[in-house]
Amino acid sequence: MNHLSHFVHTLPDTAPKTARGQKTWVRILEAAEQEFGEKGFHDAAITGITQRAGVAMGTFYVHFKSKEEIFRTLIVHMGKLTRSWIGQRVAEAPSRLEAERMGLQAFIEFVRQHKNLYRIVNEAQFVAPEAYRDYYAAFSQAYQRRLDEAVGRGEIEPGNNEHRAWALIGASVFLGQHYGIWDDSVDLQDVTSNVGDLIVNGLSRKGDGKTDNKGDRE
Amino acid sequence: MNHLSHFVHTLPDTAPKTARGQKTWVRILEAAEQEFGEKGFHDAAITGITQRAGVAMGTFYVHFKSKEEIFRTLIVHMGKLTRSWIGQRVAEAPSRLEAERMGLQAFIEFVRQHKNLYRIVNEAQFVAPEAYRDYYAAFSQAYQRRLDEAVGRGEIEPGNNEHRAWALIGASVFLGQHYGIWDDSVDLQDVTSNVGDLIVNGLSRKGDGKTDNKGDRE
DNA sequence: TTTCAATATGACGGCTGATTCATGTCTTGG
């Protein structure tokens, strides 16, 4: 909720000029996050947003051109917020492999604390496809860069890090959906240590040293 | 497109009684897939569906109770279709590990051939959440069962297969989104062999035999 | 051939909700 006070740092070029205007701008955006998060884009009403914000209908259009515009603004902001949260947590990791586990954990925790945000981002796929792609493209690029660096340091096996990044992001998103939104009672440590192991070691049996996937017996 | 003739096998209890009625039922469903796929649920119009189907407005309501009902019908059908497609392809796999690669490949191919379906299923998250959860729950259960069996046969390392299943499904879905919908020019073999290797062997360097993720140097 | 349940029709009622606009009230620089 009050993470949205971060909006203060995201004031666009079209930002309100006066302190009064800025305060209203932020309050409308906060209200929009709740409204969109609870009802979804289509069921959300401008009047719902303005009522939550305690302003009149018309005030909305003083600050935003349309329902879609405020939605896009929200997406951009949330991308920044999520990446900075995870980046901070992952920065403490001793190695890339450990970072995988910590990043996953940080992500699901974040989802649990920002269910509205999560829903809004997902819905962007249909409401604002450009914003949605940009959102994940930013994640993917950051992820790839980290993987590249880890390969450079010899921490992980070389491989196509773009493909890897999308696969790992997808895994995180679905785990976030399942264990963050649908069932937030599950112990996170449990999930992340299991999946962390999957990411680090894969499914294959330890000890038969097999790396190729060709020609099994039978 | 003509995969929808499979609808014939999905006739519900409320199905039309006569051959004429069934034919109409199927045509409306086919039309709905196109309309929803192209415009999304909210921008899709009943008149759009009936025009594509070549029937009058009212005919729609002879066969379906509402816009949402036909949408849910579509989701259920598509779940069956997808699982059967992948199941068939995966059945030919010599081992669970190879099945992972083949399953991923089959899935992305399927997505490329059914972009409408893909969009509709994703949108179900907001239009028909129950149907959406059921859709993925069915996948997850099937996936878990296969992993359990593979563990039983000693093909893969034991671990929490529920967590694994969600992670792997998420990876597939995102790879499908990226390499199936957004960029379908990429060579699939390339993607699936890379990601297949990630799933089977993980990120860790081969040869340092490390299995734990505790206490690295530095 | 007769009958009637199943199926088809499409104009219309009704509601919702985004956006506009004409009119006020602040706030600030000079």
Next chain:
DNA sequence: CCAAGACATGAATCAGCCGTCATATTGAAA
């Protein structure tokens, strides 16, 4: 203090489209 721009107001406008209904047609069983 006083413009003049910035900001706020909310009733009115306007458009879209879901779902209903009274009526017509079909076709298969009797």
